[in-house]
Amino acid sequence: MRAPYACQPELSRGRLHDEALSTFRSPWQRDRDRIIHSSAFRRLKHKTQVFVEHEGDYYRTRLTHTIEVAQVARTIAGVLGLDTDLAEAVALAHDLGHPPFGHTGEDALAGLMAPYGGFDHNAQALRIVTRLERHYAGFDGLNLTWETLEGIAKHNGPVAPPWSYALADVNAQWDLELGTNASAEAQVAAVADDVAYNHHDLHDGLRAGLFDEAELAELPLIGPAFAQVDDLYPGLDPMRRRHEALRRVFGVMVEDVIAVAQNRLAASQPRSVDEIRAMDGPIIRFSKPLYQNLKAIKGFLFTRMYRAPTVMVERARVTQMLTELFPLLMDQPALMPEDWQAEIAGAGNDPAHRARVVLDYVAGMTDRFAIAEYHRLIGPSEFA
Known part of the structure; x- marks a missing residue:
């Protein structure tokens, strides 16, 4: 039973290109399935979270991260009486626009695209699902519903x-009401993203040897989790101890989000999704105490993981690769595949259009393909 403030599939604003309703699936189940079957979704397998894709088999990729986010989103949405399929669809699509090499790649492309209208991975995800996926006879993109597109655009909040x-x-094609909040389902997807990466970045940082359990024990939330495990299972195998502690941290985050949302929803009594959109801020959020604890954890991860010396070396390398590949392809589009060359030729000599085509091509690359193209077009690098 969906709550009155949930998105109701029978009230969906529909699709930009009209289609007959599916016999067996709701509009958002159909959106979810189209996202899963898209080329961009498959490429997430070889795109990075923090570590470059070739560095190890155990680190998270964009695909494994996305699956974890979708699982958390379904759990939270189900407890709150929201539409779990819409929450899952937004979660599955939220990282489709990420370029190779994670946030390092995004930073590099944002700088390169500054003269041509900028780059943002959320916006690029929208471009992928509305234009760049080209498999259907009647339209470009996946022809997703308005609610899913809104969620991709605004899951992190209104966009000014x-x-x-x-x-x-x-x-411009379809007003997504960018100045309002997203649906509660999209807000759930955003918080699920935070839950997932706060959890798995701790795992990956430990596995990479960037810090150890003794250092984590000094942090709020994490220290008590390790202490609880030690009380329950003295002398536990180190790998099991790590897993048991971090899954407790995971549980605390999810339970906090649910409790806060239930309290805020009970207090405000929204009667429709439009009332959710019109609120002063998000209805789905962490409590203030937990938010402060997570802020301390993120500060630790920023220093010890995201800006660790070994990670910074990789950041410099992959930034150089993209900042050399992009202008080369701008100057010599004949180096790109024929269909991409045709995209550029179709708009004459407009440099902004050319830059957007080159961006679409480069941003769609996986880590391994970007490295291979760099080797092919420019020469040897420090990558094996």
């Missing part, structure tokens, strides 16, 4: 102008 080119382009 100036917008990147990709976001402005989609919004």
Whole structure:
């Protein structure tokens, strides 16, 4: 039974290109399935979270991260009486626009695209699902519902102008009401993203040897979790001890989000999703005490993981690769595959259009393909 403030599939605003309703699936089940079957979703397998894709088999990729986010989103949405399929669809699509090499790649491409309308991975995800996926006879993109597109655009909150080119382009086709909150389902997907990466980055940092359990024990939330495990299972195998502690941290985050949302929903009594959109801020959030604890953990991870010396070396290398690949392809589009060359030729000599085509091509690369293209087109690098 969906709550009155949930998105109701029978009240969906529909699709940009009209289609007959599915016989067996709701609109958002159909969106979810199209996302899973897209080329961009498959490429997430070889795109990075923090570590470059070739560094090890155990570190999270964008695909494993996305699956974890979708699992958390379904759990929270189900408890709150929201539409679990819409929450899952937004979660599955939220990272489709990430370029190779994680946030390092995004930073590099944002700088390169600054003269041409900018780059943002959320906006690029919209561009992928509205234009760049080209498999259907009747339209470009996946022809997702308005609610799913809204969730991709606004799951992190209202988006103020100036917008990147990709976001402005989609919004011009179909007004996504960028100045309002997203649905509660999309807000759940955003919080699930935070839960997932706060949890798995601790795992990955430990596995990479960037810090150890003794250092984590000094942090709020994590220290008590390790202490609880030690009380319950003295002398536990180190790997099991780590897993038991971090899954407790995971549980605390999920339970906190649910409790806060239930209290806020009970207090405000929203009667529709439009009332959720019109609120002063998100209805789905961490409690203030937990948020402060997570802020301390994120500060630790920023220093010890995201800006660790070994990670910074990789950041410099992959930034150099992209900042050399992008202008080379701008100057010599004949180096790109024929279908991408045709995209550029179709708009004459407009440099902004050329840059957007080159961006779409480069941003769609996996880590391994970007490395291979760098080797092919520019020469040897420090990557094996």
